Amino acid sequence: MNHRKYLPSLGLLLVLCGCIEKELAIPVKPVGKLVSHEVSIGAEYDARVYYSLQRSEVVATHSPLDWCLKLTLLPESGKVAVLLNSSRTMRIAKDTPGGSEQGLTDEQLEALEWRIDPPSGWSPDSTEAQFDVGESFFIDLGYGAENVQLGKRRITIQGASENGIEARIDLLNSAQDGSVMVPLSTSRPFGYLSVLNADSPDIEPPSDQWELLLTSYTELLEGTIPYQVTGILTPSSRVQVIEPQDFDWEEFGQLDWSGFSATGNWNAIGYDWKTFDLDAGVYSIDASNLYGIVTSEGREFQLRMLDFYDANGDKGYFTFEAFER
Numbered sequence: 001m002n003h004r005k006y007l008p009s010l011g012l013l014l015v016l017c018g019c020i021e022k023e024l025a026i027p028v029k030p031v032g033k034l035v036s037h038e039v040s041i042g043a044e045y046d047a048r049v050y051y052s053l054q055r056s057e058v059v060a061t062h063s064p065l066d067w068c069l070k071l072t073l074l075p076e077s078g079k080v081a082v083l084l085n086s087s088r089t090m091r092i093a094k095d096t097p098g099g100s101e102q103g104l105t106d107e108q109l110e111a112l113e114w115r116i117d118p119p120s121g122w123s124p125d126s127t128e129a130q131f132d133v134g135e136s137f138f139i140d141l142g143y144g145a146e147n148v149q150l151g152k153r154r155i156t157i158q159g160a161s162e163n164g165i166e167a168r169i170d171l172l173n174s175a176q177d178g179s180v181m182v183p184l185s186t187s188r189p190f191g192y193l194s195v196l197n198a199d200s201p202d203i204e205p206p207s208d209q210w211e212l213l214l215t216s217y218t219e220l221l222e223g224t225i226p227y228q229v230t231g232i233l234t235p236s237s238r239v240q241v242i243e244p245q246d247f248d249w250e251e252f253g254q255l256d257w258s259g260f261s262a263t264g265n266w267n268a269i270g271y272d273w274k275t276f277d278l279d280a281g282v283y284s285i286d287a288s289n290l291y292g293i294v295t296s297e298g299r300e301f302q303l304r305m306l307d308f309y310d311a312n313g314d315k316g317y318f319t320f321e322a323f324e325r
Contacts, residue, residue, distance in 0.1 A: 090116070115128065153171065243290075
């Protein structure tokens, strides 16, 4: 078990809109072919997998160690939004003006105001995730293989334009470790920075090619306690999720979804479609948890989870069924 804290059950919130008596019937979309999907992220959860419901295939996969920060240019303000790799329980803290030039002790570092990105996702407009050119911050690189701590670094945003973001990486003794240019384009105003490798890897496929990200990620229990979980995220801006309650699979598939509330929270599907039995040491799946995946193009997919093990009993093997309405 890779978790560092025990996990209580978490509820889901859904707002339903009722039907008005004698209202006109709305034609239901024809149901597409039911497809069984089987996707592995590895028994050690050592892969992040971008998956397409449209094509029933893996679009891209990478290791959680391949990148550390996702950087986005905000052209109106010239600021840079910084998002963390949630698969490693990373933390970020703004630098103390002048203090880091002389170096910080471990005690001084821990006294900084550290934060972890919320699993529901940051809006690029969130001021907590924004940094000015010239501003510095510290990152805790989180955990690598076998939960080995990867250390801390100081990052300075040296420049930002529509062509790229330049970031300087410093060791904590203020010795420079290197500078990396993260390229940007008009079609992709974000890029990825690997602090461990001092490069800018190509990580995320175009948003119109995938709907689901299968991965381990950091949940925040009670809003503050980091806890590593494994599940499905929907971080694409073109995807929203409906979470119906008290409907069975066939009934939900025949309903008009315009009366349901959809959310853009990345962890709407999340991880709690499964529960872990501490005594038996196994996961069980609640197939009654249904999800509607709605894209900005108007496509609708109905989904439910079926298993978390492969035929050999290895975990990290997602089995779910879905169809396009």
